[in-house]
Amino acid sequence: MTHRPILTHTRAQLAEALTKMPGTKALVMTMGALHNGHLQLVREARELADHVIVTIFVNPTQFAPGEDFDAYPRTLEADMDALETVGADLVWAPAPQDVYPTPVTVSIDPGPIARVLEGKTRPTHFAGVALVCSKVVNLVRPDVALYGQKDAQQLAVLRTVFTQLDIPVRVHAVPIVRAEDGVALSSRNQYLSDDERARARALSRSLRRGVEVAEAGAEPAVIVEQCRAVIEAEGGIDVDYIALVDAGTFEILAGTESVPVGEGAGAPTVAADGTRQGRLLIAAKVGTTRLIDNMEVALHAAPCSCSTHAGDLA
Numbered sequence: 001m002t003h004r005p006i007l008t009h010t011r012a013q014l015a016e017a018l019t020k021m022p023g024t025k026a027l028v029m030t031m032g033a034l035h036n037g038h039l040q041l042v043r044e045a046r047e048l049a050d051h052v053i054v055t056i057f058v059n060p061t062q063f064a065p066g067e068d069f070d071a072y073p074r075t076l077e078a079d080m081d082a083l084e085t086v087g088a089d090l091v092w093a094p095a096p097q098d099v100y101p102t103p104v105t106v107s108i109d110p111g112p113i114a115r116v117l118e119g120k121t122r123p124t125h126f127a128g129v130a131l132v133c134s135k136v137v138n139l140v141r142p143d144v145a146l147y148g149q150k151d152a153q154q155l156a157v158l159r160t161v162f163t164q165l166d167i168p169v170r171v172h173a174v175p176i177v178r179a180e181d182g183v184a185l186s187s188r189n190q191y192l193s194d195d196e197r198a199r200a201r202a203l204s205r206s207l208r209r210g211v212e213v214a215e216a217g218a219e220p221a222v223i224v225e226q227c228r229a230v231i232e233a234e235g236g237i238d239v240d241y242i243a244l245v246d247a248g249t250f251e252i253l254a255g256t257e258s259v260p261v262g263e264g265a266g267a268p269t270v271a272a273d274g275t276r277q278g279r280l281l282i283a284a285k286v287g288t289t290r291l292i293d294n295m296e297v298a299l300h301a302a303p304c305s306c307s308t309h310a311g312d313l314a
Contacts, residue, residue, distance in 0.1 A: 005054065005088040007080060011101075014092045014139065021089065023050030027142035027169075029133060032056040032093075033073035033187035034082045037177040041146045042086045044174050048144050054083055055136055056093040061104060062128030073187060092140075099135065107131060108165075110157045113250055117281065118153045118292070121240055129154055130161045137162070137169050144170045148177075150184050152279055152294045156250045176294070178204065184293045191289040200286045202234035206242070207295040210280045214297045220244045220254035220278075223297065227280065240283040240290070247277040247296065275300055 008014045018025075026049035028041045034056075045052040056079055063069035076093055083091060107127050113119075114126035137145060147155050159171050177185045182204035183197070192200055206227040213226045227242045243255030276299040283292045 002084055002087050003089075004080065004084045005091045007091050007093065009092070009094055010098055011094070011139065014090075014094075017090050018053075018140065021051040024144075025049050025051045025053055025140065025142040027137065027140050027145040028052065028054045028088075029136060029145070029147070030054060030056055030079075031058045031072065031187070032079050033075050033190075034079045035177075035185045035187065035189075037148055037150065037185035039082060039086045040177050041148060041174050042083065042088050044172070045144070045146050046087050048146075048172060049142070051089045052087065053090045053092065053140055053142065054088045055140075056091060057099060057132070057136075059099070059128060059132045060096055061100075061131055062125050064122060064124050067122075068188075073190065092136075099132065104131070108134060108161060110161050113153070113160055114157050116252060117241055117243055117245075117256070118283065121283065126154070126157045130157060133158055134161065134165065134167060137167055142169055144172050146172045146174055149173050150176045150186070150292065150294065152281060153250065182208075184291075186291065188289055188291065192286060196287040196289065199234055199236050200291060202231055202237060203282055203284060203286075203291060203293045204295075205234075206230035207280050207282060207293060210244075211295055211297050214278070214280075214299060217300050220299065223280065224255040227282065231282075231284065236286070238285040240285070242280075242282045244278050244280050244297070244299075247279045253278060253299075 006017050008017050026045035028045055030038050042052055042054060056076060058069065058072050058074065060069055080091065108130040110126050110130050119126050147158060149155060155173055162169060162171060179185060181201050183189065183200050184204065209230050210223045210227040214223050218226070224242050224244055228239065231237050231239055241256055244253045245251060246253060278297045278299045279294050280297045281292070281294040283290065
């Protein structure tokens, strides 16, 4: 049976509500404009803890000047209605002054992992994410925090930050939720026109192509080339990057310059047969809307010659 979650705004209201929730707690952090991907986080959270706390906050410190902070959709009433259907217990929807009661003079540098890919395009982004997530985890003190795999680099950054700062929370990754046309669910999808939405389907198609040629034994550079070929064949998409990374360490294997990221994100994931787990990532603008997507890919220890795949885009 579902129930409408308690809505709080101030730190004092949040603290008081938390005292009335004994047992384990799961945290789901969002910026609102909730879709089924967010709701899936809450559904999984219900399986992991006695109480589910959801935050709805458009965090100013992770937006650079000229990004869509002011335009980012804010739909609190609709979000509350959606959360009622999946059993969230408590919502904290603070104003910026509740999260940052004094001027922000402290920052968190997540290290090299935050300076590649998304971090290269948005240099201040992950510092803002690390700061707000650390603050909220410290305020809520959850047993587990759930983050979507769609933001794969963010997930790797937060694992690094929480581990190296000894923040006592377990991070749980939730797989990407996709629409029927394959597009990864995102609050920014609502910015797309019908024609742009049709072109946006090429992002997931390109990733699936990469997974297919990887399964056939392609080397990392060929996997990325095949992804890019699908995007170029579609047209009308401005690619920021396509990259293949190690799923454990986030080391860049192909697609852009390799930058050591340290060991905070995890260890390389290698199966008994030598298969290495990778993640194929893409960021691109469709129209004026910047979209990201990714897929897990298995990298075989003994790649075959895959020159026959170079022109096979059927």
